[in-house]
Amino acid sequence: MFNNYDKTISVLAYIPIVGWIIALIMNSDKSGDEKNYNAFHLRQGLGFSIISIIYSVINGILFWIPFLGKLANLIIVFCFIGVAILGILNALKGERKYLPFVGKQLDSIFGNAFE
Numbered sequence: 001m002f003n004n005y006d007k008t009i010s011v012l013a014y015i016p017i018v019g020w021i022i023a024l025i026m027n028s029d030k031s032g033d034e035k036n037y038n039a040f041h042l043r044q045g046l047g048f049s050i051i052s053i054i055y056s057v058i059n060g061i062l063f064w065i066p067f068l069g070k071l072a073n074l075i076i077v078f079c080f081i082g083v084a085i086l087g088i089l090n091a092l093k094g095e096r097k098y099l100p101f102v103g104k105q106l107d108s109i110f111g112n113a114f115e
Helices: 004-012 018-027 032-062 066-093 103-110
Strands: none
Touching (some): 004 032, 032 066, 032 103
16 A cells, blocks of 8 residues: 555654654655655654653653662663554554554644644
8 A cells, every 4th residue: 555665754753853853854745645644653753752752851850769760761661662663563564553542642632734
């Protein structure tokens, strides 16, 4: 359905900040269903990046509390990397699936952005 170029754009959208910016630029010349497909993953990736940054700030604060700092690091390994992998796998399959827990909310917050 979608070619490898479109899938590459969607995969890059899940790499916080730099990958997302590259995906946004690559998607700017697209139109139709390809643009909508990539825009979906750009919205999900943007939300993922924002949540990752917020979590990093919280993790930086919790770092100074011995037990909570280690627990926070475990959460980032299992949750954030797992969620990014799920997003990337969905993009590679050519599917528009929401990220777990926050995907639908992100889509409603960002609306039709990037289309």
